Amino acid sequence: MINQLNDRYAIDGQLKFIDGTTEFPPDRIISVPEEVEGFPIIQIENNFAKATIALYGGHVLSFQPMTEAEDLLFLSESARIQAGKGLRGGIPVCWPWFGPHPEDSTLPSHGFVRNRFWSVLSTGTTPGGETQIQLGLTDTPETRELWPHAWELVIDIVVGDTLTVGLITRNQGNEPFTITQALHTYFQVGNIDGVRILGLDRTEYIDKVEGGVQKSQAGVVEIDSEVDRIYMNVPPKLAIDDSTWKRQIQILSKGSSSAVVWNPWSEKAAKFADLSDDDYLRFVCVETTNAGPDQIEVFPGHEYRLESKIRN
Numbered sequence: 001m002i003n004q005l006n007d008r009y010a011i012d013g014q015l016k017f018i019d020g021t022t023e024f025p026p027d028r029i030i031s032v033p034e035e036v037e038g039f040p041i042i043q044i045e046n047n048f049a050k051a052t053i054a055l056y057g058g059h060v061l062s063f064q065p066m067t068e069a070e071d072l073l074f075l076s077e078s079a080r081i082q083a084g085k086g087l088r089g090g091i092p093v094c095w096p097w098f099g100p101h102p103e104d105s106t107l108p109s110h111g112f113v114r115n116r117f118w119s120v121l122s123t124g125t126t127p128g129g130e131t132q133i134q135l136g137l138t139d140t141p142e143t144r145e146l147w148p149h150a151w152e153l154v155i156d157i158v159v160g161d162t163l164t165v166g167l168i169t170r171n172q173g174n175e176p177f178t179i180t181q182a183l184h185t186y187f188q189v190g191n192i193d194g195v196r197i198l199g200l201d202r203t204e205y206i207d208k209v210e211g212g213v214q215k216s217q218a219g220v221v222e223i224d225s226e227v228d229r230i231y232m233n234v235p236p237k238l239a240i241d242d243s244t245w246k247r248q249i250q251i252l253s254k255g256s257s258s259a260v261v262w263n264p265w266s267e268k269a270a271k272f273a274d275l276s277d278d279d280y281l282r283f284v285c286v287e288t289t290n291a292g293p294d295q296i297e298v299f300p301g302h303e304y305r306l307e308s309k310i311r312n
């Protein structure tokens, strides 16, 4: 499988496929999903940055511009490969619903594409020397049991000094459908104590920690306890200011008017098997979403693109 992928899609000196099971310590490989041999991970290194992407979940795992000492993305040391489960960190794709299913709590949280194998549609180099990868996923009889629609998803990733991730939803059926979704980015930080999220002053948010009450943000967002919020009518540009590592990460979104900020803090983090107890100090999720009242209707034959650009 890895050899075939390399024969078809590798780019000399820039992109290759590796067996992901060799990248994870054996005690963190709980069960390798059966659909595809090995656990293919795309490894990219070009003039601008290094990145890795798992075919499982269409999941960007790491992105480090050449100018940066530390990865912009957080991947837990306790993240594990487990069939049916997503990986903790990077950029999981939540689709076609964000969070719990609105009517049926037995359905998986954050939808069902973060734990499926995506196929490679294309790899290439842009005229400016960035690396572009497109992965795809379509409905099957099994997904139609979970969500009765015909669809095609494409994740369009460009690795340069900026990481661009576009998630394209195509409606291949005869009826409109409505989605919520997220590029659920885990940003790595030096220490959560020194983190300020900029750009959300005076926006309204739904506070999930306090049972969904609506509040208004005053000033920058600082995190010193569990935070789980859906911000609404957000501007397209947010930033994470990290005083410990003295860097600022810019997040530019398109096709999204909401953003989710999440940190489980100590007590909740300790309950996650795939998070180390003190991992909550090392990341904050600032997610580019269509969530809460920000819902998207996609008409037959039409497509919708949600996009997040990340850079330092």
Ligand SMILES: O=P(O)(O)OC[C@H]1O[C@@H](O)[C@H](O)[C@@H](O)[C@@H]1O
Binding pocket: 099, 109, 110, 184, 208, 228, 229, 260, 262, 287
């Ligand atoms: O554990 P999961 O399913 O990856 O979700 C992690 C978190 O994801 C966030 O987006 C949600 O707002 C949180 O409520 C949730 O706990």
